[in-house]
Amino acid sequence: MSVTAPKGFRAAGVAAGIKDSGNKDLTLVVNDGPLDVAAGVFTRNKVKAAPVLWSRQVLQTGRVRAAVLNSGGANACTGPEGFQDTHATAEHVASVLGVGAVEVAVCSTGLIGARLPMDRLTEGVTTAAGRLDSSAEAGLDAAEAVMTTDTVPKQAQAGTNGWTIGGFAKGAGMCAPNMATMLSLLTTDAVLDQAQADAALRQAVDATFNTLDIDGGTSTNDTVLLLCSGASGTAPDQDEFTALLTTVCRDLVEQLQADAEGVTKHVTITVRGAATDHEALLAAKAVAEDNLCKTAFFGSDPNWGRVAMAVGNAPTDFDQSKLDITINGVEVCLAGTAAEDRHKADLSGKDITVEVDLHAGDGKATVLTTDLSHSYVEENSAYSS
């Protein structure tokens, strides 16, 4: 169920002492090859963490031998010194593993604006290197050591025709991935070249991670990496690989949604009939990010007027006299006015679907989000994260 499922990968997750809690906080994943093909996508936030700046450079080579990930500190807004910390981390991993620093991707997650405790981190790397293993337990350790406000680790895997894809992800708040989610590492033993890996990753991420929007907060550290060992010896069809990679990513995204901060509802918002897919996405995100819609979801209230208000604020063209809104299968708004009694839409369960038809074109998009609950407010006001 993890990054160690495909052949050619070893992983470890240890408690390096970066987190005060003493929980696991450092993950090391090594690609033993024979291939070292890699692709990555990174946050579009203009404020980028040091590990994002570093790993973007590494990924330009299209090759990664190892990835080191820490929780307990984002290493964002830490200036040249923070970048130097990331560089030193890669250098240390490289020397321990006998590879080049430019072959080591680095990811961090946690509080923005604080330097990392480098002594503990490098010692943790050494410890993790000694525990590298291809077992499922090692994969689970790796998935656990990247958790912050996550309450459960998120892992997924799928395989066909002799090759396999595995992966983990983390992220519960500040989570509106744009190019990527907070942190996710995917592995495969399929034989791919860099162009194939890159194209598959971008397509899969666009269809999955980029449709998740918990709170509109695209983080400074969002990263998704795909490492290919080629150890299966099998070269899949590109479409087949992309489809399976999308399946694994969707699995992870659903786990992220289910474990979002303060979540009590899993909300799926689909907008159809926009002028373009992009306008449909913007309209769906406008609903997903609107606090009046989100509190109505929390209150199990099929208040479709708030959905109409939110869609009307999106940069999306439509004629309000054609607006249809369906909530949990009940057509509550037809041609811009009340239709079925909204109280027929029973939102007392955990799953809510909102379908909007703008009748302005063929554009379509679906966004996954959550409600805005007291627990979200509590979790995000009670301490710095």
Place this chain on the structure above:
Amino acid sequence: MSVTAPKGFRAAGVAAGIKDSGNKDLTLVVNDGPLDVAAGVFTRNKVKAAPVLWSRQVLQTGRVRAAVLNSGGANACTGPEGFQDTHATAEHVASVLGVGAVEVAVCSTGLIGARLPMDRLTEGVTTAAGRLDSSAEAGLDAAEAVMTTDTVPKQAQAGTNGWTIGGFAKGAGMCAPNMATMLSLLTTDAVLDQAQADAALRQAVDATFNTLDIDGGTSTNDTVLLLCSGASGTAPDQDEFTALLTTVCRDLVEQLQADAEGVTKHVTITVRGAATDHEALLAAKAVAEDNLCKTAFFGSDPNWGRVAMAVGNAPTDFDQSKLDITINGVEVCLAGTAAEDRHKADLSGKDITVEVDLHAGDGKATVLTTDLSHSYVEENSAYSS
């Protein structure tokens, strides 16, 4: 302290039975002249309420003799029938007052998607017409009858050189005015022509109502109207009038911020050094609308990393290595990295100021917002509004 302060205006606020609570819910304001000059600004939401569609047409004539406003129902997403209700309301006001329907502006606020109880509403208009008065008490009644989740009426007035401006406003949630806030009516006895009134209103609203952002939810009903009676006989200088109108509007906006749903903090966000004023406004709004920033404000937590994340997500160009953030006077982030200890920024009081300098130009904007508290969630999830 109200719309009846300038000479030439009478007002009334009555309980017409539109609200189940039995509270006042219908306001009538009449301009007795000699002038009937008027200007109005309306929501930019693509979903516009019937009274907005009606009043936009009325305001194209530049003349308004009376305004009727109701709470207890927004008359939005009500289709052609809802527009007919608004038209019938204007016709009834016109017949009772002996003016033309096209001289009557209509505003509504309340739940989106429900028709108004027209029998009660028209009866309420007749009652209100019988109670029209130029007293401060009548002005207060008028301000009270537009309240929805507002806990206090909001009134303001200012005068100089023999002429006066008065006004009221309502709005506590679904409040991110774009052209106007939920509902505000301003009156003056200054002598102005339509072009002067229009220019002054647009300038004042841009500098005040449009800088308030409680929850990003630009409503379907936002309207600000300015009615000029000219009864003072004094024609002010344009700049002088605009300045005083801006003062009155700012007073109302500060009252809206203070009474926002669930508010525990009054937050002022200033962004300097953007490429343009517009980019500065977008960056300030990105912070104002970000739930991670808003929950941190609620928790009195000077978590500037969340401010950096939010600004980085705005469509605003800047170099993260030049980003400065000051919270309550403490420079917590300098040149993109931690500066003063953030715990020196004491946010335990009610007022929080966030100053961001992007060092990318001369653009500047200030936005007023609030925190995201348990009360906001409670108020917006507990019942439909």
